[in-house]
Amino acid sequence: MCYNKTDDNMKGRIFLKYDAQDCKLVFSQNLTDTIYDFRLRNKELASITKPGQFVQVLVPGKTLRRPISVCDIEDDAIRLVFEVRGEGTEILSHTKTGENINIIAPLGKGFELDPTKKTIFIGGGIGVPPMLYSARQCGANATVINGFRNKDAVILSEDFEKAGCRLIVTTDDGSFGIHGFVTQPLAEIIDEAEMICACGPTPMLRNIAKMAEEKGVPCQVSLEQRMACGVGACLGCAVAVKDGNGGTVYKHVCKDGPVFSSEEVAW
Amino acid sequence: MADLSVNIAGVHFKNPIIAASGTIGFGHEYSEFYPLSVFGGISCKGTTLKERPGNPPPRIAETPMGMLNAVGLQNPGVDHFIEYDLPWLKKQDTVAIANVAGSTQDDYCRMAEILSETDIDMIELNISCPNVKEGGVQFGTSCESVAAITKAVRACCGKPLIIKLSPNVSDIASIAKAAESEGADAVSLINTLTGMRIDINTRRPIIRNITGGMSGPAVFPVAVRMVWQVKNAVSIPVIGMGGITTWKDAVEMMMAGADAIQIGTALFTDPYSPVKIAEGLNAYLDKNGMKSATELTHTVITG
Numbered sequence: 001m002c003y004n005k006t007d008d009n010m011k012g013r014i015f016l017k018y019d020a021q022d023c024k025l026v027f028s029q030n031l032t033d034t035i036y037d038f039r040l041r042n043k044e045l046a047s048i049t050k051p052g053q054f055v056q057v058l059v060p061g062k063t064l065r066r067p068i069s070v071c072d073i074e075d076d077a078i079r080l081v082f083e084v085r086g087e088g089t090e091i092l093s094h095t096k097t098g099e100n101i102n103i104i105a106p107l108g109k110g111f112e113l114d115p116t117k118k119t120i121f122i123g124g125g126i127g128v129p130p131m132l133y134s135a136r137q138c139g140a141n142a143t144v145i146n147g148f149r150n151k152d153a154v155i156l157s158e159d160f161e162k163a164g165c166r167l168i169v170t171t172d173d174g175s176f177g178i179h180g181f182v183t184q185p186l187a188e189i190i191d192e193a194e195m196i197c198a199c200g201p202t203p204m205l206r207n208i209a210k211m212a213e214e215k216g217v218p219c220q221v222s223l224e225q226r227m228a229c230g231v232g233a234c235l236g237c238a239v240a241v242k243d244g245n246g247g248t249v250y251k252h253v254c255k256d257g258p259v260f261s262s263e264e265v266a267w
Numbered sequence: 268m269a270d271l272s273v274n275i276a277g278v279h280f281k282n283p284i285i286a287a288s289g290t291i292g293f294g295h296e297y298s299e300f301y302p303l304s305v306f307g308g309i310s311c312k313g314t315t316l317k318e319r320p321g322n323p324p325p326r327i328a329e330t331p332m333g334m335l336n337a338v339g340l341q342n343p344g345v346d347h348f349i350e351y352d353l354p355w356l357k358k359q360d361t362v363a364i365a366n367v368a369g370s371t372q373d374d375y376c377r378m379a380e381i382l383s384e385t386d387i388d389m390i391e392l393n394i395s396c397p398n399v400k401e402g403g404v405q406f407g408t409s410c411e412s413v414a415a416i417t418k419a420v421r422a423c424c425g426k427p428l429i430i431k432l433s434p435n436v437s438d439i440a441s442i443a444k445a446a447e448s449e450g451a452d453a454v455s456l457i458n459t460l461t462g463m464r465i466d467i468n469t470r471r472p473i474i475r476n477i478t479g480g481m482s483g484p485a486v487f488p489v490a491v492r493m494v495w496q497v498k499n500a501v502s503i504p505v506i507g508m509g510g511i512t513t514w515k516d517a518v519e520m521m522m523a524g525a526d527a528i529q530i531g532t533a534l535f536t537d538p539y540s541p542v543k544i545a546e547g548l549n550a551y552l553d554k555n556g557m558k559s560a561t562e563l564t565h566t567v568i569t570g
Contacts, residue, residue: 017299020538063483063536064329088329104538226327226473228334228535231299233292235312235341236327250321250341255296 018107018231020058021045022100026077031155034084035126036093038101043076045105051134052110052197052222052259055080056230058102059088065104066092067227069130069199069258072159078105081129081155107230108258111220113137117194120145121165122182122208124200128156130222134197136163143193144168145185147200151176183207193217197259209262219262225253232256240266269552270559271545273307273527275504276427276452278388280307280362280527282548283560284517284541287508287531288313288366288391288431289338293352294359300538305545308362310455310529311348313393315368316377318344322398328464328473333483333510334532335462337398337476340368345378349385357386364429368393368403372416375406376423383425390426392416395433395458397480404458407433410445421450429506432456432497434486439493440500447501455506455529456497457490483532486510491523498524498565512540514547521563 023040031037049070055078056065066088072079084090095101111134113119119138121131124147135142142165148154150173160167168185169177178185182204190196190211198208199222212219225237232255239257240248241264248266251257271282281304286297288310294303303309321341328335342348348365356363365387369375375392382390394416396403406416417430430446432439434457443454459480464473472478490509498505507525511517512533520528533540552560 019300058536062329063332063334063532064327065535102537226325228327228336228532229290229296230535231296231538233296234290234336234535235292235321235338236336238321238324238326238338238341240323250324 016044016048018104019045020102020104022102023078025095025097025099025101028095028097031081032153035155036082036084038080038082038095039074039077040080040101040103041077045103046073046076046078049073049078049106050110051113051137052130053106053108054258055103055105056107057092059091061091062088064228065230067230067254069222070106070133071129072133072136078103083126104230108254109256110134111197111222111259113197114195115139115141117141118143118192119195119197120186120189120193122186122196122198122200123147124182124204125149125153127198127200127222130199131197132156132159132163135160135165139164142166143189145170145182147171147182147204148176149173183211186211190215190217196220198222205262206267209265209267212262220259221262221265222258223253223260223265224258227254230254242266269549269557271549273561275506275527276389276429278362278427282307282545283521283527284545285310285362285364285506285527285529286534286541287529288393290531290534293348294356297534297538298359301542302359304360305542306361307527308364308388309356310364310366310391311352311356312342313340313366313368313396314342314345314348314378315340316345316374318342318347323475325473325475326479328479330462330464330481330483331485333481333485335464335474335479335481336459337474337479339398339476340396340403345381349381353385353387362388364389364391366391366393366431368396368399372406372419375416375420379420379424383423387426389429390424391429391431391455392420393431395431397433397435397459397461397478398476404433404435407442408436410441413442414445414449417446417449417451427452429453429455431458433458434460434489434493434509440496443497443501447503451503453504453506454497454501455508457486457493457509460486460489482510484510484512487516491520494520494525495523495567511544512536514544514551517544517548518551518563521560522565522567524565524567526561526564
């Protein structure tokens with residue numbers, strides 16, 4: 001349902017920031033046994049979505065929506081790549097093409113990107129998809145380092161190459177690409193970076209943040225937290241950030257993030 | 268088109284649907300979806316004398332048809348509320364209710380004094396927050412403590428006073444009566460039920476605070492029962508809440524005894540739920556030949 005935005009009461013609204021709307025699932029495929037690739041058609045919401053933002057997906061029968069980062073925008077569709085982790089994402093994965101999915105989108109503060117700057121995008125596991133739309137903005141200035149558990153978990157390589165990025169893949173077990181963690185290739189190329197953007201497990205982000213700080217390279221990280229409203233009202237998804245006076249304050253992943261400056265985060 | 272308006276303690280609400288404290292902040296974020304005038308009123312985020320940082324994360328856990336939260340009254344303090352949020356909220360054509368929390372009785376009284384000097388429409392006394400170490404629910408679990416704090420705040424409160432009750436008690440009707448006897452203008456219930464979830468892989472509670480307040484559709488039958496018990500016991504208005512998700516729930520809660528209702532967790536599932544509930548409520552009244560929403564209140568047939 002959509003409230004009549006042209007109602008007189010809405011005078012003063014300058015632009016649509018986000019909304020809850022139905023989107024038709026126009027394409028779906030499996031990227032691995034547990035990772036799904038959905039395209040949700042909604043021209044209005046797709047047109048205002050920026051790299052690094054997320055959506056809150058309504059799951060039938062569940063009280064809380066599932067926050068999922070936007071993987072890419074393709075014309076009038078929002079592309080979501082998500083992993084089945086629990087009951088909610090399991091139910092979501094059974095949605096059939098042609099059915100509607102209700103999302104609140106776009107949400108949060110995404111990556112601040114300068115396409116003229118040499119930017120390294122780093123994704124770990126299911127932290128890889130949010131980097132695609134972001135890396136595309138930087139094209140040939142983007143170097144992408146994607147880390148996975150093993151060869152079977154590797155996803156989206158062709159998409160990053162099509163986006164014109166230089167791609168480096170690592171696997172924990174060496175079954176594909178470089179044997180090791182994303183921080184190994186990062187150490188070799190960090191000196192040429194003017195910006196780092198990363199999404200993935202907290203230990204990975206913490207290590208990247210440390211390396212970026214040592215080299216004086218600005219670094220943005222996309223964080224996760226258990227979330228309820230998704231818009232900044234309930235204050236559920238708290239994350240501790242430095243207050244500048246040696247202490248910490250709680251900000252919120254849904255509204256202040258999900259992307260934070262790595263220097264701001266109280267690791 | 269039936270008349271959806273209700274009167275609670277002398278305050279006119281254009282409809283009986285109020286946003287529940289803690290779920291809508293001070294209204295800004297949900298005003299991106301629709302004008303806040305879709306609500307009869309808004310009960311603001313629980314506010315304290317001084318800014319509070321809130322509890323460490325995780326603060327949220329999902330439960331079957333519900334959720335737990337332990338936000339811990341994170342808020343910018345009453346002065347910030349009065350300076351930055353209240354003036355804006357007063358322009359939104361909805362009843363503005365301040366939800367007041369504190370660690371001591373003096374905190375509550377001081378808050379009531381400060382807010383009585385503003386143009387806030389009503390004060391809701393939060394003596395039922397289960398997620399803070401001091402204050403909150405400790406004032407709300409015995410008739411004596413509820414009577415004492417109601418009396419003290421009543422003496423310094425120039426606004427209509429709602430006492431928000433905890434369901435984590437053995438006899439909620441007696442507690443409502445204690446509030447009424449010391450001058451409460453209305454009661455609202457239920458706040459959340461204390462709950463807990465454990466991650467079986469880590470053996471750790473999902474919520475860092477260990478316990479949290481449970482809300483959502485799962486608590487609805489408990490809320491209906493308590494609203495009915497309280498309405499049978501008091502003659503002041505009763506604001507019913509707890510798991511209301513659809514217009515049918517709203518009708519049921521009013522039949523149990525609610526003069527108005529609050530919507531909380533349902534906003535997270537569907538931000539448009541208040542709009543849909545207002546439409547559904549109106550259609551139900553029309554279909555059943557009722558002229559006013561007030562005709563529903565406490566009409567359950569138990570004989």
